[in-house]
Amino acid sequence: xxxxxxxxxxxxxxxxxxxxxxxxxxxxxxxxxxxxxxxxxxxxxxxxxxxxxxxxxxxxxxxxxxxxxxxxxxxxxxxxxxxxxxxxxxxxxxxxxxxxxxxxxxxxxxxxxxxxxxxxxxxxxxxxxxxxxxxxxxxxxxxxxxxxxxxxxxxxxxxxxxxxxxxxxxxxxxxxxxxxxxxxxxxxxxxxxxxxxxxxxxxxxxxxxxxxxxxxxxxxxxxxxxxxxxxxxxxxxxxxxxxxxxxxxxxxxxxxxxxxxxxxxxxxxxxxxxxxxxxxxxxxxxxxxxxxxxxxxxxxxxxxxxxxxxxxxxxxxxxxxxxxxxxxxxxxxxxxxxxxxxxxxxxxxxxxxxxxxxxxxxxxxxxxxxxxxxxx
Amino acid sequence: xxxxxxxxxxxxxxxxxxxxxxxxxxxxxxxxxxxxxxxxxxxxxxxxxxxxxxxxxxxxxxxxxxxxxxxxxxxxxxxxxxxxxxxxxxxxxxxxxxxxxxxxxxxxxxxxxxxxxxxxxxxxxxxxxxxxxxxxxxxxxxxxxxxxxxxxxxxxxxxxxxxxxxxxxxxxxxxxxxxxxxxxxxxxxxxxxxxxxxxxxxxxxxxxxxxxxxxxxxxxxxxxxxxxxxxxxxxxxxxxxxxxxxxxxxxxxxxxxxxxxxxxxxxxxxxxxxxxxxxxxxxxxxxxxxxxxxxxxxxxxxxxxxxxxxxxxxxxxxxxxxxxxxxxxxxxxxxxxxxxxxxxxxxxxxxxxxxxxxxxxxxxxxxxxxxxxxxxxxxxxxxxxxxxxxxxxxxxxxxxxxxxxxxxxxxxxxxxxxxxxxxxxxxxxxxxxxxxxxxxxxxxxxxxxxxxxxxxxxxxxxxxxxxxxxxxxxxxxxxx
Numbered sequence: 001x002x003x004x005x006x007x008x009x010x011x012x013x014x015x016x017x018x019x020x021x022x023x024x025x026x027x028x029x030x031x032x033x034x035x036x037x038x039x040x041x042x043x044x045x046x047x048x049x050x051x052x053x054x055x056x057x058x059x060x061x062x063x064x065x066x067x068x069x070x071x072x073x074x075x076x077x078x079x080x081x082x083x084x085x086x087x088x089x090x091x092x093x094x095x096x097x098x099x100x101x102x103x104x105x106x107x108x109x110x111x112x113x114x115x116x117x118x119x120x121x122x123x124x125x126x127x128x129x130x131x132x133x134x135x136x137x138x139x140x141x142x143x144x145x146x147x148x149x150x151x152x153x154x155x156x157x158x159x160x161x162x163x164x165x166x167x168x169x170x171x172x173x174x175x176x177x178x179x180x181x182x183x184x185x186x187x188x189x190x191x192x193x194x195x196x197x198x199x200x201x202x203x204x205x206x207x208x209x210x211x212x213x214x215x216x217x218x219x220x221x222x223x224x225x226x227x228x229x230x231x232x233x234x235x236x237x238x239x240x241x242x243x244x245x246x247x248x249x250x251x252x253x254x255x256x257x258x259x260x261x262x263x264x265x266x267x268x269x270x271x272x273x274x275x276x277x278x279x280x281x282x283x284x285x286x287x288x289x290x291x292x293x294x295x296x297x298x299x300x301x302x303x304x305x306x307x308x309x310x311x312x313x314x315x316x317x318x319x320x321x322x323x324x325x326x327x328x329x330x331x332x333x334x335x336x337x338x339x340x341x342x343x344x345x346x347x348x349x350x351x352x353x354x355x356x357x358x359x360x361x362x363x364x365x366x367x368x369x370x371x372x373x374x375x376x
Numbered sequence: 377x378x379x380x381x382x383x384x385x386x387x388x389x390x391x392x393x394x395x396x397x398x399x400x401x402x403x404x405x406x407x408x409x410x411x412x413x414x415x416x417x418x419x420x421x422x423x424x425x426x427x428x429x430x431x432x433x434x435x436x437x438x439x440x441x442x443x444x445x446x447x448x449x450x451x452x453x454x455x456x457x458x459x460x461x462x463x464x465x466x467x468x469x470x471x472x473x474x475x476x477x478x479x480x481x482x483x484x485x486x487x488x489x490x491x492x493x494x495x496x497x498x499x500x501x502x503x504x505x506x507x508x509x510x511x512x513x514x515x516x517x518x519x520x521x522x523x524x525x526x527x528x529x530x531x532x533x534x535x536x537x538x539x540x541x542x543x544x545x546x547x548x549x550x551x552x553x554x555x556x557x558x559x560x561x562x563x564x565x566x567x568x569x570x571x572x573x574x575x576x577x578x579x580x581x582x583x584x585x586x587x588x589x590x591x592x593x594x595x596x597x598x599x600x601x602x603x604x605x606x607x608x609x610x611x612x613x614x615x616x617x618x619x620x621x622x623x624x625x626x627x628x629x630x631x632x633x634x635x636x637x638x639x640x641x642x643x644x645x646x647x648x649x650x651x652x653x654x655x656x657x658x659x660x661x662x663x664x665x666x667x668x669x670x671x672x673x674x675x676x677x678x679x680x681x682x683x684x685x686x687x688x689x690x691x692x693x694x695x696x697x698x699x700x701x702x703x704x705x706x707x708x709x710x711x712x713x714x715x716x717x718x719x720x721x722x723x724x725x726x727x728x729x730x731x732x733x734x735x736x737x738x739x740x741x742x743x744x745x746x747x748x749x750x751x752x753x754x755x756x757x758x759x760x761x762x763x764x765x766x767x768x769x770x771x772x773x774x775x776x777x778x779x780x781x782x783x784x785x786x787x788x789x790x791x792x793x794x795x796x797x798x799x800x801x802x803x804x805x806x807x808x809x810x811x812x813x814x815x816x817x818x819x820x821x822x823x824x825x826x827x828x829x830x831x832x833x834x835x836x837x838x839x840x841x842x843x844x845x846x847x848x849x850x851x852x853x854x855x856x
Binding site: 181187217220245247248252255261290 | 411419
């Protein structure tokens with residue numbers, strides 16, 4: 001570390017250990033997913049198209065770049081069972097969907113990943129603000145999505161009971177496209193009214209998951225009743241689902257939550273993730289760093305890279321801008337490099353997460369104008 | 377580079393999100409503008425009542441005097457802007473640089489805004505039909521014929537989602553301040569200059585700063601303003617206007633489809649009105665809703681089209697600093713290309729003729745911007761699609777239509793100038809509810825008399841006339 005390096009920077013040793021663990025994990029994942037006795041029908045079929053033998057030629061993480069990019073279109077339509085690794089056949093299986101406002105949604109087969117991901121995430125939460133045994137409110141999209149079950153499991157894993165209020169994002173997108181803004185407002189109010197009713201019903205709810213937009217609306221709804229998130233007893237908020245900006249986070253901390261956690265007693269952590277990967281945690285988001293939000297993937301199960309816009313195998317320099325590329329390597333699911341619809345800046349390894357991160361995540365510039373973001 | 381911050385009830389807010397504004401021609405950055413989000417607007421609106429309270433603490437005559445001082449400051453003085461100061465010339469240059477309007481047109485728009493504010497007492501007198509202004513301040517009063525009247529204010533603030541391209545429309549919200557109604561404005565991303573400078577002038581002139589919010593930001597900011605302000609204005613497309621049609625909380629301003637209608641009694645002397653037609657089409661580079669997009673006559677339409685094309689077709693692009701520049705740039709070249717493609721579709725219809733075809737290329741593309749040179753087309757019938765079109769550059773269709781069919785065929789018309797002395801037809805025009813502003817006689821569509829209401833009377837929008845009966849009340853004295 002140099003004199004100008006931030007205090008949070010990971011040490012060389014930490015980085016090397018993490019890299020070793022990632023290489024080992026990548027090797028084992030490929031062995032699992034491409035072995036005839038354990039791999040899924042999808043990947044065993046794909047193996048025939050490859051110009052290399054993954055079982056012999058993938059020894060470290062960087063060897064994954066020999067694979068063609070993962071196309072999320074492969075996830076649309078069935079049969080869903082083609083994604084189940086033979087080694088896991090017979091286990092209770094879920095399907096989680098993403099997209100789907102119009103057309104066929106993308107489906108991801110899941111067995112235990114959501115539980116494992118959220119248990120790992122649980123260990124990153126500060127107990128002071130997310131007290132063990134306290135009850136939770138999950139205010140966000142459920143339906144075919146992973147979130148409801150995942151948050152409920154997180155809450156149960158921490159010894160609490162989870163109350164759930166649903167919001168259907170597919171309907172929200174339709175309302176926006178139809179220009180039915182009054183319906184949109186009413187639907188939002190309908191969700192927020194339910195949330196306020198639960199929060200004021202003496203259930204000792206101290207923690208919650210919600211999306212940035214719903215958090216805004218909840219704070220406004222509480223303000224209408226002359227109270228606040230702080231006053232109502234919430235101490236820990238885990239938020240995600242749509243884009244976070246430093247400015248929004250600052251507004252949230254300063255004006256919705258009553259100030260930084262050490263003053264207000266309310267802690268909010270932004271997260272980044274989707275059904276394809278686990279949950280990327282952020283470095284603490286603080287005023288001193290202009291509320292910069294830097295995410296770190298749950299390595300070695302998932303990896304985030306920031307790659308050159310034209311050469312997707314080349315990682316950009318630290319602080320430089322590029323496209324977000326994800327890798328997922330769990331027993332259930334294998335994604336050897338998928339280009340997200342986002343861009344951002346490459347971040348240096350953090351002492352708690354000694355590998356690369358990404359900050360300033362926003363819609364990829366080539367898609368930004370055609371994408372409906374931040375709807376719920 | 378200048379940094380312009382959002383203003384929240386008079387206080388600058390230093391946002392972490394910025395949007396840069398660039399010179400349309402050179403690409404040079406002019407300013408960076410701090411952005412807010414819809415949630416912030418929603419939280420702020422809980423304090424909206426304070427805006428009207430602050431304005432009501434100042435008697436209306438004093439507010440009017442301060443508005444007049446603000447007009448002077450706006451037009452002549454250096455004023456605070458963001459983290460710096462702005463001279464009048466800088467204002468003109470910056471506005472031209474981001475909107476593509478020639479500088480002399482920016483100056484004209486500035487003078488138009490100042491005219492309204494300098495004459496605010498006369499304008500309010502016209503809009504209120506001479507009622508004493510303290511009736512609007514107190515909520516009730518004596519009309520003068522021993523009759524009590526009450527005008528109840530319907531909102532503490534007027535919200536406005538302002539346009540990008542047209543610095544002239546700001547006259548519409550200016551009168552809210554002397555009516556003791558605060559302002560919550562979302563400036564257009566290319567034209568933050570007028571609202572910022574005007575609010576700066578108001579504050580410098582002694583109007584309470586807590587009466588003003590300026591919220592640069594994305595779509596969520598606009599929709600929150602529309603949702604949370606009991607009365608708001610929006611400037612947008614025909615679709616926007618349709619979306620808010622019939623909503624008493626919203627005054628929607630969109631395309632004008634303004635027209636000149638030539639009566640059979642004068643049509644053989646159409647050449648006498650050629651200057652009027654050119655001014656109506658060309659002023660402000662055809663960008664306003666009050667620019668004429670259709671000239672309707674029962675005969676001589678080909679000759680009218682040829683004469684207009686001869687006057688406007690050869691107009692060349694000049695630098696924005698040139699006092700003779702008549703054409704504004706499209707700062708987004710894609711918009712010019714898209715508009716031109718739509719015009720090409722119009723021209724493909726039988727019965728439609730481009731009278732400017734022999735005057736050279738109409739679409740002129742530059743490295744970072746594009747221009748559309750004036751176009752005059754003729755249509756042999758109101759049935760042609762082009763008869764109902766309006767574009768953001770000097771474009772006019774000369775439509776052949778019999779006088780008896782004209783009123784029922786013209787469609788919605790913001791400004792209708794009728795060139796006629798035919799009393800029966802004038803009566804029909806007067807009763808045509810789809811014509812908003814009606815000019816009888818040779819008045820260019822683009823010249824507005826500010827003593828007349830524009831797209832609805834602001835008083836009717838902000839206040840509600842209601843019953844108010846007062847009976848003297850005897851309060852028994854408490855025996856101590």
